[in-house]
Amino acid sequence: MKILLRYIYDKFLKKNRILWEMVVRIYYYSGYPIYIFCKMTKKPYVGSYLFSDQEAGRERLKITKLILKKIKKKKIKILELGVFCGQNTLSISRENLSVKVDHFCVDLFNAYEISDINNDFRYKKCNENLRNQNIYNLFSHNLKTIKKERGNIRFFVKKMSTRNFFVKNSKKFDLIIIDASHQFNFVYKDIISSKKILNNNGFIIGDDYEVESKNFSFSSLYKNKNSDLIYSKRFNKYYHPGVALAVKRIFKNLKSKNGLFCLQKKNKKFIDFFN
Numbered sequence: 001m002k003i004l005l006r007y008i009y010d011k012f013l014k015k016n017r018i019l020w021e022m023v024v025r026i027y028y029y030s031g032y033p034i035y036i037f038c039k040m041t042k043k044p045y046v047g048s049y050l051f052s053d054q055e056a057g058r059e060r061l062k063i064t065k066l067i068l069k070k071i072k073k074k075k076i077k078i079l080e081l082g083v084f085c086g087q088n089t090l091s092i093s094r095e096n097l098s099v100k101v102d103h104f105c106v107d108l109f110n111a112y113e114i115s116d117i118n119n120d121f122r123y124k125k126c127n128e129n130l131r132n133q134n135i136y137n138l139f140s141h142n143l144k145t146i147k148k149e150r151g152n153i154r155f156f157v158k159k160m161s162t163r164n165f166f167v168k169n170s171k172k173f174d175l176i177i178i179d180a181s182h183q184f185n186f187v188y189k190d191i192i193s194s195k196k197i198l199n200n201n202g203f204i205i206g207d208d209y210e211v212e213s214k215n216f217s218f219s220s221l222y223k224n225k226n227s228d229l230i231y232s233k234r235f236n237k238y239y240h241p242g243v244a245l246a247v248k249r250i251f252k253n254l255k256s257k258n259g260l261f262c263l264q265k266k267n268k269k270f271i272d273f274f275n
């Protein structure tokens with residue numbers, strides 16, 4: 001199925017922007033009835049409406065769950081930067097952990113500068129729904145459904161920028177998931193600040209790292225550092241130059257798996273977990 005969709009995309013949609021935008025609109029609104037149904041029946045919703053399904057066949061959630069299982073503690077502290085509608089939050093909370101979890105969720109829940117070039121329907125809708133609080137309302141709804149199911153998780157929602165969170169925060173964490181702004185200045189600071197508050201044996205998972213930094217020169221990444229997503233002909237892939245540059249500046253290179261990088265802190269050293 002995935003191969004067929006890829007074929008249709010490559011053959012008909014990639015080069016035809018108008019057709020592609022139409023397909024995206026149909027995809028987006030087709031989720032609305034299920035969204036309403038889930039809201040009414042108090043069930044969690046992640047799907048096409050509000051673009052709340054950010055996973056899109058990437059299998060990053062599976063990796064995050066595997067890493068979570070490697071944390072052997074009676075109480076786990078999780079920090080998630082950039083939660084959007086809560087797809088990752090829901091996925092983690094569905095893991096059948098017998099331990100107690102404190103899950104800190106940080107998000108601006110407000111329009112932010114996503115990109116200077118990708119000013120299309122998807123980006124416009126995301127910003128509109130962040131600004132009018134539709135995203136925050138769905139996130140709160142999804143969180144309520146988890147709270148009902150799982151008594152051993154405590155959520156702490158921080159409606160603020162990651163920068164403000166780091167200024168105010170004095171806690172340390174066992175798992176930090178970075179998926180807020182992808183622009184270089186932001187993601188660079190998010191990684192640097194996360195390193196400082198990670199417990200020993202803890203993990204940092206970074207999202208939207210599709211192509212390894214070693215494949216790019218500093219100059220090509222600097223040129224695009226404020227772009228959200230750009231297409232690489234060489235790799236036939238979209239990638240986030242801000243994330244690749246931040247990784248290159250801090251670590252030179254890290255392995256990428258399903259668009260993620262992962263570090264483990266061992267005796268004050270940060271080890272590339274996928275290497």
Ligand SMILES: C[S@@+](CC[C@H](N)C(=O)[O-])C[C@H]1O[C@@H](n2cnc3c(N)ncnc32)[C@H](O)[C@@H]1O
Nearest residue numbers: 054082083084087088107108161162179180181
């Ligand atoms: C790609 S989405 C996160 C997707 C989410 N991890 C999921 O599983 O669905 C990025 C999120 O980061 C938030 N964001 C962007 N810049 C931010 C900042 N400087 N501080 C806090 N949150 C930010 C946006 O509001 C948005 O919800």
